Amino acid sequence: MDILKIERLYTIEDYLEELSELLIKTVEDGASIGFLSPMESLVALNYWKTVLSPEVTLLVAKSNNKIVGSVQLHLSTKQNGSHRAEIAKLMTHPKYRRSGIGRLLMQKSEEIARNEGRSLIVLDTREGDPSNFLYTSLGYSRAGRIPDYAKSVNGELAATIFYYKNH
Template sequence: MPSIERVSAAEFGPCVKELADLLADAVEGGASVGFVTPFGHEDAAAWWRAQAPAVAAGDLLVWACREDGAMVGTVSLLLAGKPNSRHRAELVKLLVRRSARGRGLSRALLATAERAAAEAGIELLMLDTETGSTAEHVYLTGGWTRYGVVPAYAGAPDGTLLDCSFFYKRLS
């Protein structure tokens, strides 16, 4: 049975290798999560290490999903930093290892982030994802509202431009 726990600032550094494994797996699998190939484990680890100050400051909240001790998924919330937007956050880097997909882990991670956001007083969540992707289906069936599609917004790992759907969810 999987467990989902928030990664504390103290735990973040030791988790970077596993988080990097998840990110590299996603990019290798063709996920449009902000990176282009070639993209390996060291690139993924460097990206996660660069997030350490935001995690330490409490601006980026990270959760890890583990099965039998191994990290198989993650999700993060990026809290808005402007004084007039502290009521909202962005859901980022919802990743599930390809070998662990199809078992509801994305939905469990999403529910965890939504619950934590609501408990923190966040009233509005935002995200973007590749139009037509499995991830988009998760959000559409999870109560999120698509408010637009931007053509050729983001690139796939191979550089192909992809349409991107933008979503929000009110938590209050």
């Protein structure tokens, strides 16, 4: 039986290879998270090296001590935004999808946001992706749609949907 746990990473060096593999597999599977397939290992490694900062919380999901998912919580540093946070780059390894990992990562992110005094959470996702169902099932409200927001690997442009949640 797999043992699943959610952990916050404070350093990234020991996890660079696993996180890079997660990012590459997620992008190869078609996720719209800012990168296009095929993705080179060096691009993934360089990305992860820049993620951690005081305003970014990085959570990972581990199954039997192997990283199978991640999410970032970005705390707004603007004076007029000290009450809000943004969810970014929610990823679940394709082999582990539909097992509740994304939901657990989101719930832990929301808990951290509350503990940081953030009453508003925002996020966006490509229109039509399964993640839209996850976000609405967690109580996120649709704020709007922007057409032609993200380019796919074949050059087509897709809309993105913005969501928010007050808590």
